[in-house]
Amino acid sequence: MEKTKYMNPFRLAAVGDLHCSETSAGSYRYTFEDLNLRADALALCGDLTSRGKMSEIEVVLENLAEVRIPVVAVLGNHDYHEQNNHRFHDHLESAGVTVLDGDSMMLTIDNRTVGFAGAKGFAGGFGRRALPDFGEEIWRAFYRETLSEADKLRRALVSLETDLKIAVLHYAPILSTLTGEDPQIYAFMGSSELAKAIDDGAADLALHSHAHFGQETGSTPGGVPVYNVSEPLIGRSYAIFELEFPR
Numbered sequence: 001m002e003k004t005k006y007m008n009p010f011r012l013a014a015v016g017d018l019h020c021s022e023t024s025a026g027s028y029r030y031t032f033e034d035l036n037l038r039a040d041a042l043a044l045c046g047d048l049t050s051r052g053k054m055s056e057i058e059v060v061l062e063n064l065a066e067v068r069i070p071v072v073a074v075l076g077n078h079d080y081h082e083q084n085n086h087r088f089h090d091h092l093e094s095a096g097v098t099v100l101d102g103d104s105m106m107l108t109i110d111n112r113t114v115g116f117a118g119a120k121g122f123a124g125g126f127g128r129r130a131l132p133d134f135g136e137e138i139w140r141a142f143y144r145e146t147l148s149e150a151d152k153l154r155r156a157l158v159s160l161e162t163d164l165k166i167a168v169l170h171y172a173p174i175l176s177t178l179t180g181e182d183p184q185i186y187a188f189m190g191s192s193e194l195a196k197a198i199d200d201g202a203a204d205l206a207l208h209s210h211a212h213f214g215q216e217t218g219s220t221p222g223g224v225p226v227y228n229v230s231e232p233l234i235g236r237s238y239a240i241f242e243l244e245f246p247r
């Protein structure tokens with residue numbers, strides 16, 4: 001029997017780890033000008049800058065100057081390096097980019113809705129080898145930060161009542177998209193608490209970057225597809241995902 005197609009899929013472009021710097025100014029290494037025709041929205045998964053400098057966020061905005069579709073972003077660890085993260089947030093928002101730090105955002109397309117929930121995330125490790133809430137205060141503070149970032153994402157996802165729900169992170173929620181990195185740094189690259197949040201929040205898709213040498217695809221224990229869209233890994237300005245709306 002022929003299937004009735006109710007509407008076009010939602011087309012999401014995504015990339016992280018652009019690591020823009022003053023030396024990339026004007027070079028337009030990242031080709032976004034064709035994006036307006038190819039995608040309905042763009043998700044940026046953090047590490048927009050190399051050293052977290054204000055001059056570097058200006059380069060990011062130059063790169064995005066021709067983008068007319070909605071843009072959502074989370075910041076990455078590099079964007080925090082000079083503690084300009086709050087200024088980055090304001091700069092990006094004033095340029096029309098929605099920055100997600102425990103926040104959600106909804107788009108309506110042809111009467112169907114797409115929700116984004118995002119947070120930077122944090123490290124802490126995975127499964128049985130994850131950092132426990134134990135010992136010296138500095139370790140326990142690290143543990144609390146991991147849980148705080150996961151809870152931010154969980155709350156933002158749960159708040160969405162959209163047809164599609166997309167989780168946007170910088171740090172990795174699963175091990176399989178880290179494979180290829182040095183195993184000694186796995187615990188610094190993400191946390192399985194983030195995967196729990198993605199599953200609890202019933203996301204349809206989760207995106208992250210940070211693992212430049214990882215793998216592109218994986219899934220959470222609950223079966224949510226996870227994609228690592230780190231630019232050095234995907235080798236292009238962005239990946240495009242086509243998501244069918246539920247019938």
Ligand SMILES: [Fe+2]
Nearest residue numbers: 017047078210
């Ligand atoms: Fe990075």
Ligand SMILES: [Fe+2]
Nearest residue numbers: 047076077210
């Ligand atoms: Fe990073």
